[in-house]
Amino acid sequence: MAVVKAGGAAAALSSPIEQTIDLLGDRLTVAILREAFVDHVRKFSRWIDRTGAPPAVLTTRLNALVEAGLMVREPPSAGREHHEYLLTDLGLAIWEFLVSVWWWQREWSPAGALQPELVHLDCGHRGPPELMCRHCNRTVKARDVEVELDSSSLVFAGHSGRRRSTRTNPEPRRADLQFTEVMEAIGDRWSALVTGLALSGVSRFREFQSILKISPTTLSERLMRLTDAEMLTRGDDERQYALTPRGRALFPIFAFLLAWSQRAHPDTATPGLGLRHRRCAATSLVPALRCRGCDLTMTRTSVRFEGHPLSR
Numbered sequence: 204m205a206v207v208k209a210g211g212a213a214a215a216l217s218s219p220i221e222q223t224i225d226l227l228g229d230r231l232t233v234a235i236l237r238e239a240f241v242d243h244v245r246k247f248s249r250w251i252d253r254t255g256a257p258p259a260v261l262t263t264r265l266n267a268l269v270e271a272g273l274m275v276r277e278p279p280s281a282g283r284e285h286h287e288y289l290l291t292d293l294g295l296a297i298w299e300f301l302v303s304v305w306w307w308q309r310e311w312s313p314a315g316a317l318q319p320e321l322v323h324l325d326c327g328h329r330g331p332p333e334l335m336c337r338h339c340n341r342t343v344k345a346r347d348v349e350v351e352l353d354s355s356s357l358v359f360a361g362h363s364g365r366r367r368s369t370r371t372n373p374e375p376r377r378a379d380l381q382f383t384e385v386m387e388a389i390g391d392r393w394s395a396l397v398t399g400l401a402l403s404g405v406s407r408f409r410e411f412q413s414i415l416k417i418s419p420t421t422l423s424e425r426l427m428r429l430t431d432a433e434m435l436t437r438g439d440d441e442r443q444y445a446l447t448p449r450g451r452a453l454f455p456i457f458a459f460l461l462a463w464s465q466r467a468h469p470d471t472a473t474p475g476l477g478l479r480h481r482r483c484a485a486t487s488l489v490p491a492l493r494c495r496g497c498d499l500t501m502t503r504t505s506v507r508f509e510g511h512p513l514s515r
Contacts, residue, residue: 219468220476221392223460226271227300228389231256232264234380236273236294237301241319241508245277245287254380272467273297293467298503299492300463303455304385305508306331311449312384319508328496334455335493335500338485345446345454348488350403351477352414387432388453389460393417397425399476401435401446402454408442458490 226232234254238244244253250261265288268274273294277287302321309318310331320329334343341347388398396415405411412422426444429435434450437443461476465487478488492501499505 219464219471220461222271223464223467224389224392224395226267226273227297227460227463228386228391228395229264230380230382230386230390231260232268233301233304233382235261235264235268236290236297237305237380239274239288239290239294240298240301241510245289246285247288248285253377268294295503296466297463298506299490300456300459302332302492302501302506303459304382307385307452307456308382311452314381319510322507322509323494323496323499323501324505324507325499326494326497328494330495332492332494332501334458335491336480336483336485337489337491337500339480339483340493341480341482342493343458343480343488343490345402345451347481348458349479349481350399351479352400352403384432385453385456387428388434388450389456393421393425394428397422398429398434398450398453399457401429401444401450402457406438406443406445408444455490458488462488462490 231254235244235250238250238253242253244250247258247261247265250256250265251258254261256264265274265276269276269288271293272291274288275291277289279285305318305321309315312318321331322329323332335341336343387394389395393415397411400411400414405414408422408426411417411426412419415422426435429450430437430444432449433447434453435444436447438445458478461478465471465477478490479486480488493499494501
């Protein structure tokens with residue numbers, strides 16, 4: 204259930220959620236981060252080879268990652284002719300979001316078989332983990348959380364800045380890097396906000412419109428896209444929408460997207476969106492990944508992706 208709070212202009216001006224969606228709601232950016240995390244790609248030429256992105260477009264995305272603090276640009280040095288791009292601590296912290304995107308793509312996209320396998324090095328288990336609360340160690344589903352919304356921040360997030368279209372976004376060359384289906388849900392601000400509200404329990408057209416202050420035409424278009432992508436389904440009342448199993452499975456992506464956004468903007472008083480675990484005493488959900496094989500909490504250094512031969 205969503206709890207909507209009124210907010211002022213100050214909250215809107217410092218909303219981190221818009222910056223996070225703009226940065227991570229882009230499949231080429233996610234592909235760049237995936238290659239940096241999984242295969243330790245550092246060189247511009249290797250990203251060109253792996254993604255097939257036009258050089259100017261790749262330069263723009265890498266510059267955005269540097270400006271956002273996820274990467275640093277290392278100048279040429281002895282034995283190295285070109286710049287290298289290295290993940291910072293903030294960039295490395297994106298790994299749980301990347302695992303969640305992989306998880307959804309593997310389970311719910313037609314090309315899921317082309318996704319590499321996730322291996323937990325501590326026990327050798329292969330396959331998707333489960334989402335847990337780091338405070339109380341319980342498994343967490345979308346129904347177990349309460350979503351707190353700052354209405355002014357969400358309105359500002361939807362209306363301000365530029366929003367890329369997933370239809371004009373360069374398509375990475377490799378099938379396991381395309382992320383086409385998941386980007387229907389997070390590929391622009393309005394789609395991401397509508398999906399997030401649906402995960403919080405919002406279902407009626409008027410409720411979406413009231414919270415987001417979105418035009419009926421724009422809202423109808425986003426709801427239609429999400430319905431066509433089989434993430435939402437219409438009820439008997441055509442103005443009411445419900446998440447499909449495919450749509451509910453997006454919850455870990457949003458949980459880690461929000462957690463990373465709060466980490467990237469620690470001094471922001473009003474994050475715009477927040478999750479509270481109903482069964483836990485903590486004020487906000489701090490999500491983590493738990494191995495289904497050994498029940499241990501996964502860490503960045505305890506997992507490895509093993510590539511599918513058809514994905515290279």
